[in-house]
Amino acid sequence: MTTVRVRLTLIYSGLFLLTSVVLLVIVNTLLRLSLHSRIARFPGPSAGEAPQAPAAPGPGAAGAQSPLSELAQDVIHYQWDMSGLAIAVLTLVSVAVGWVIAGRTLRPLHRITATAQRLSLSTLHERIALSGPRDELKELADTFDAMLDRLQRSVEGQRRFIANASHELRTPLAVQRTAIEIGLPEDVGEIRGKLLLHNHRIETLIDALLVLSQAEHGLRKRDPVAFHEVVRLVLAETDTDEVTVTARIEPFVVDGDPVLLNRLVTNLVDNAVRYNHLGGAVEVTLAGGVLTVRNTGPEVPAERLDDLFAPFRRLHTTRRQGSGLGLSIVASIATAHGAVVRARPNPGGGLEAAVTFPAGP
Structure with missing residues (x-):
């Protein structure tokens, strides 16, 4: 081309x-x-000049030309x-x-x-600031800069809204949970437990939505993160009594946000544990900048793989119902870090999810 x-x-x-x-x-x-x-306008021979002898006839006579x-x-x-x-x-x-x-x-x-x-959502402050004569290219650059100004104001407004919503939503839920724990005695039966369970689910859903929104708005700051240590920490904090977890972890450093990276690994491992059989297995591998989480469990149709990364989509009902945002958050966090997420069904059931990160610093 x-x-x-x-x-x-x-x-x-x-x-x-x-x-x-x-x-x-x-x-x-x-x-x-x-x-x-x-x-052609040149005069012929003068009166005192002897005329030239005529050329002898022959094959080339017709084509003879004068010296001029x-x-x-x-x-x-x-x-x-x-x-x-x-x-x-x-x-x-x-x-x-x-x-x-x-x-x-x-x-x-x-x-x-x-x-x-x-440009990305974390570098919207940059401008072209093209100098030179006021021509079509200068007008195009100025129009692009004006569009970036509007986009930056919109993103900053959304970030302020997210911060305010986080405070306004979590505070009444914390008050409600405290009121349930203190105001209802433990001998009221299942009502107290159900109220606490639904309160916890709402808190989890709000937290997941806020993390998803934060990841989709990009990273404000990037720091070198020992990603292998993040994976080990998540595995140490995960409740894996119902399944067997094996891990093979190699050192790897990622430029990004440690909190979001922790959430990415947590969601992948939690998803592999939740959507599994009793006594099933989960295999976690970090090698060559690729984090792979593979589990046993129910079969996943290949045509439904795209639904896994869509918000509020669940393919199976489990013992511990999630919010339906786990893999959506994984995809958003991976995109914010320049990584690529791929998933494929395992033969016999289960899923293999792989996150490929760019080369570390």
Whole structure:
């Protein structure tokens, strides 16, 4: 696929070659006509000059030409040869000059493209700030900067809303939980336990939604994180009494947010434990920058894999019902860290989820 710079260079050189050829044909044609016209107006031999003997008849007599006509033909041929050579050389020069001019013309577009590719929700403060004459490219860059200003204000407003919502939602739930624990005695039967269970589920759902929103808004700051230590910590804190967990962990460092990375691993492991059989197995592997969590469990149809990463989608009912946001949060956190999430069903049941991180620092 040819680039715009190549196409502009070809257009510049093509136009130069076309105009040069047209000019060459016109000039040489006019020169030939002018020379023959002037030769035809030359006077014949003077009165004192002996006339030339007529040429002997023969095969070449009809094509014989005067010395002036032969000189004119030589001049025209020489003109064609030199003009063609000059056009060939200048065409090569025009290609080089067109390449340089096209590069300088497209330089602002390259700057706009580089800025757009570098931008994310965590780098919305960057601007193109293109300087130069007020032309179409300057207008395009200024329009792009104005759009970034509006987008940055919108993202900052959403972040403030998330922070306020987190405080406003968690406070009444904490008060409600305290009221249930203190106000209801333990001998009221199952009512107290159900109220506490639903209170905990609402808190978990709100926390998951806030984490999902935070991950989708990108990372404000990146720090080197010992990802292998995060995985070990999550495995040590996970309740795995109902399944067997095996792990193979190699050292790996990720540039990112340690809290979100912890949540990514927690959700993957918790999902593998929750959607499993009693006495099943979970295998966690971290090698070569790829975190793989594989489990046994119910069969997962291949056509339903995309549903796993959609919010509030559940393929199976388990003993411990989740919020339906676990893998959605995993996908959002992975995207914020430049990682790729893939999943595939295991033969005989269960799922293998793999998160591939970019090379560490």
